[in-house]
Amino acid sequence: MLAVALTGLVGAAVYFFVWGKWGPPAAITPVGKEVDRQYQLTLAITGAIFILAQLGLAFAVLRYRGSGRGAHYSHGNNKLEFLWTFATTVIFLGLGLLGYKAWGAVRLTPASPGAIPIEVTTSQFVYNFRYTGPDGRFGMTDPKLISPSTGNPLGLDPNDPAGRDDIVVPTLTVPVGREIDLLIRSQDVIHSVFVRELRLQQDAVPGLTVPLHFTADKIGTYDIVCTQLCGLGHSRMHSYLNVVSESDYESFLKRQEQLLRQAGGR
Numbered sequence: 001m002l003a004v005a006l007t008g009l010v011g012a013a014v015y016f017f018v019w020g021k022w023g024p025p026a027a028i029t030p031v032g033k034e035v036d037r038q039y040q041l042t043l044a045i046t047g048a049i050f051i052l053a054q055l056g057l058a059f060a061v062l063r064y065r066g067s068g069r070g071a072h073y074s075h076g077n078n079k080l081e082f083l084w085t086f087a088t089t090v091i092f093l094g095l096g097l098l099g100y101k102a103w104g105a106v107r108l109t110p111a112s113p114g115a116i117p118i119e120v121t122t123s124q125f126v127y128n129f130r131y132t133g134p135d136g137r138f139g140m141t142d143p144k145l146i147s148p149s150t151g152n153p154l155g156l157d158p159n160d161p162a163g164r165d166d167i168v169v170p171t172l173t174v175p176v177g178r179e180i181d182l183l184i185r186s187q188d189v190i191h192s193v194f195v196r197e198l199r200l201q202q203d204a205v206p207g208l209t210v211p212l213h214f215t216a217d218k219i220g221t222y223d224i225v226c227t228q229l230c231g232l233g234h235s236r237m238h239s240y241l242n243v244v245s246e247s248d249y250e251s252f253l254k255r256q257e258q259l260l261r262q263a264g265g266r
């Protein structure tokens, strides 16, 4: 019975992975595709070991059932223990080193000089995205000036001319095929920025500006969610990443600049 149950378990596990119905949506960045390749490799190696180990156990249960012999005491086998510890170390370290390209490259290297800087500020329970405006510079902010109800959620300092053209919006719009340099901040507790299609998940930590860069290669609208339990409204903390064509991006910026002028600037 146990041997049959184990074999059934292995069959069901393999079936669900091969079926792939609950897999993630397709990646939209070169790094995302790298993460997927790395994940598939890890899954293939650990999956093969899982199948062999469980089927081996089922075989042993079946083969040695009811033989009437008592169990015999063993001191273990040094050679075998060395072998599987060594194999585990090689696989673990090997996958870790291979994963550098997928995980580390995006975090341990800075964005290229031509990347578009966009600041993400998280707070309970919203995202605010800031663009530099035509001057290419972010204006100064002051925590004392933070006032979402009067339209200054980031606390932009009106005396700093660099901040007068800064665009602040609740959703992230980026041009396709261009590198984006996200600068992630938090005003209160630890939040996070997670976009499944980018295969990126990064905490927003109060007091830090965490950079994260990506180049999306597929036009579309994707969910941005907070994956840190940040308070009662955590489940509502949500925004969108709009990947648009270069010309749509230009008109988005134009429109925002126009709105800012209509509002009389800051």
Ligand SMILES: [Cu+2]
Binding pocket: 122, 123, 125, 190, 191, 192, 226, 227, 228, 229, 230, 234, 237
């Ligand atoms: Cu949050």
